[in-house]
Amino acid sequence: MATIVQHLRTAVTEAGFVTRGRITSGLKESYRPMRVDETLLGQRRDEALDLLTKTGDLIQLTTATGRAFAPSQARRVRLSDDRHALLGAAEYSEFSGPVRQGPASATGADAIPLVSLEAEIGLADWRLFLVELGGADEPSGNAMDFSNFAASLARSGQPVRLDDSDIAVLSGRGDFFGGFDKPISGRWQNPGISGCFPAAIRKPYGSTLVIVSADGSEGSFWQPPSRDVWRWATIGFTLSLGDPIYRFDRNTGVVKFMVPLPRQLERLMLLTSRQEGTWSWGASDATIDLLDKLTGRPDQR
Known part of the structure; x- marks a missing residue:
């Protein structure tokens, strides 16, 4: 490719x-x-x-x-003191790879604007979603604030009978995220406990990702406007349980995620890291530090 x-x-x-x-x-x-x-x-x-x-x-x-x-506009992104990424309308032979990286000292590259990795990635998307959905004017805190707002939308959302619907809820805990297709696996479970959870309403030709408020066989749900919004809410719900969203092995430099990544976090990993597997990446401490800052969560290592 x-x-x-x-x-x-x-x-x-x-x-x-x-x-x-x-x-x-x-x-x-x-x-x-x-x-x-x-x-x-x-x-x-x-x-x-x-x-x-x-x-x-x-x-x-x-x-x-x-x-x-x-x-996009040509720019270099500072990945480390001696390594930059090249993005946009520019071509330099010293930068190569599907995601172009090269030495900070590349000849002639000084003509291309240099931005920090944090500036390139931008403000955490969950903060923008919270403002757009009317949850806050200037959101602070962490992604749990967004999941709390999503839970309030679910409690006042569309009614649903949980025993009559084909629903799987993300109410379990553990490192294995699993899947909601039958047979369910990992953290996914059938409805049965009360509370607010990320969930999936299974349908013959696809599934709808929602946030559900469950109380016995009765419930209500809110459908996020995109898969990305749902994934940020899932990160917040996971953190609210006191569980990490990743595990980072300093000895090997490999981070393994326990949740699917929103596009912004996936972009961070694509720009800075090498993918080792579907859920794991070889990453630097600097990447992990920015990951923690974007989720608003203190060091999860």
Whole structure:
């Protein structure tokens, strides 16, 4: 996929604006002599575009003819004293990889603006969501404040009979997050205890992620406006139990997450770390420090 990432990044940077349809036709033409399966090529295209937009290299736009992509403003991101990441409309041979990294001393790179990692990642999204949803004017504290507000929305939300609905609730504890599809696993359980929890309403053609307030067989729920909002609420609920959202081994430098990551935290890991597995990353102390700051939680190590 690294080759496709580089091809797409270069093509969009040179053109300044490219529709998804044009990207697709261009890839097919370029890879036709290699007889690459078009279905596989389409999957790799989507994975590459997802990575490039998540890291901030490209900006996704909506047009009358569908999705399109443009390069973001060129900038370097300070990862450490001797290592920078390169994002946006710039090309330098000393920066390489799907997420381009290179030495801080790269020749000629001083012409590209340098920003701190914290500035690049920005204010924690849960704080912005809390303001947008009317929970606070200037949120402080930690992600538990957001989950508390989500719980209040669930208590005043849409009524539901828990014994008549196909619902799984995230009411368990432990390191294994698991899944809500049957058979449920990990922290997911059938309704049975009272309280407010992240939950999933299973349906024949997909599931709806909600926050549910349960009291016996009766309950009510609030549906967050996006999966990302639900994931931030899940982080807050997990922290409110006194449980960590990750475990970090200083000896190996590997962090293992116990919750699915919102896009902002995934972006932090993509820019700074190497992925070791679906839920684990090789990370630095500086990355973990910023992770703690974004969740508003003291050191969880």
